[in-house]
Amino acid sequence: MGSFSIWHWLIVLLIVVMVFGTKKLKNIGSDLGGAVKGFKDGMKDGSAPDDAAKTAAAPAGQVANQQSADKTTIDVEAKQKS
Template sequence: MGSFSIWHWLIVLLIVIMVFGTKKLKNLGSDLGGAVKGFKEGMKDGGAAPEDKAADAAKVSNAAAADKTTIDVEAKQKL
């Protein structure tokens, strides 16, 4: 009673194709594939992100230290 034969699945597939159409099913499949691909890329990039952020922060702090034209407003007011 709980198992379906191949004929049941073919009938269900035929009804789904008739209701949604092949174009919508194709778009749904490509969207789902793109989402899975994006998720996998995000999982790979997630492990490397903290190292990259630390390197970017070091570059910003080095650039600020090398910039001699910065004026400290509070120090100028104290004079």
């Protein structure tokens, strides 16, 4: 009475397939797999920015050049609106 035999599990599997159908079960399986993959990728990305921020810091000269370039840019859409 404590554990189920293989025949019990096969009957349960047959009933589940009859109720949901193989196409629906395939979609559920692929959705679950995609969710697990997304979770793993998110966990990898969560720890990566700390290391990447330290190694990808721009030199001071590039930052100064970028700021001066921002001052000389012209917003074309703003001129068209006026």
